[in-house]
Amino acid sequence: AQTVTQSQPEMSVQEAETVTLSCTYDTSESNYYLFWYKQPPSRQMILVIRQEAYKQQNATENRFSVNFQKAAKSFSLKISDSQLGDTAMYFCASGAGNNRKLIWGLGTSLAVNP
Amino acid sequence: GAGVSQTPSNKVTEKGKYVELRCDPISGHTALYWYRQSLGQGPEFLIYFQGTGAADDSGLPNDRFFAVRPEGSVSTLKIQRTERGDSAVYLCASSDGGVDTQYFGPGTRLTVL
Numbered sequence: 001a002q003t004v005t006q007s008q009p010e011m012s013v014q015e016a017e018t019v020t021l022s023c024t025y026d027t028s029e030s031n032y033y034l035f036w037y038k039q040p041p042s043r044q045m046i047l048v049i050r051q052e053a054y055k056q057q058n059a060t061e062n063r064f065s066v067n068f069q070k071a072a073k074s075f076s077l078k079i080s081d082s083q084l085g086d087t088a089m090y091f092c093a094s095g096a097g098n099n100r101k102l103i104w105g106l107g108t109s110l111a112v113n114p
Numbered sequence: 115g116a117g118v119s120q121t122p123s124n125k126v127t128e129k130g131k132y133v134e135l136r137c138d139p140i141s142g143h144t145a146l147y148w149y150r151q152s153l154g155q156g157p158e159f160l161i162y163f164q165g166t167g168a169a170d171d172s173g174l175p176n177d178r179f180f181a182v183r184p185e186g187s188v189s190t191l192k193i194q195r196t197e198r199g200d201s202a203v204y205l206c207a208s209s210d211g212g213v214d215t216q217y218f219g220p221g222t223r224l225t226v227l
Contacts, residue, residue, distance in 0.1 A: 043203060043220055043221045043223075044218060044219075044220045044221075045157070045205060045207070046218075047216075050215055093156075100145060100162050100169070100209075101159035101170060102147075102157070102216060103159070104157050104158075106154075106155060106156050107155075107156055
């Protein structure tokens, strides 16, 4: 069975600074994918970044990057130059190659302060 | 193009009533997913459709929950004899098949009084 753990219920950061959100996972699958989604108060779940487990290179999307440590089963999200619009719940999720459903963590509430 | 849409945005019902929640996926997406998100939790998988058929319904909590996707596009999640514990946000997502990125709708907030 897959599990996803986010151990930081709440985080805060000053505008323009960098913050890292933690996620660990467990899976018996060899072919799996990891995602970070953002959920603002509007409820819409928005993809932030995606990582294929077979790729060694860490994914990056503009100000967002991941630190994927496969052996440690760790998948942290780094947000650089934080903006007020980054304030949201952030969820880490895992999906396997032969099992389409996503398994989710409990989320981290991020507040970006002016 | 248009994203995933869900109707209604909010639904308030009384215990014991029947409700239907609708999801309209991104055009051309073959896979459709339903998740339930309770307050303070991450989403919980309910059911996954590939085309018209339910490929995995292992997340449906009991036989009061049922979902259909008769033409391989729009899906309806049906809940019979609603209970207060069914109160949650119901999220729908679609993807272009495979373990592709799932794109989510805005959700339906169901409140059972």
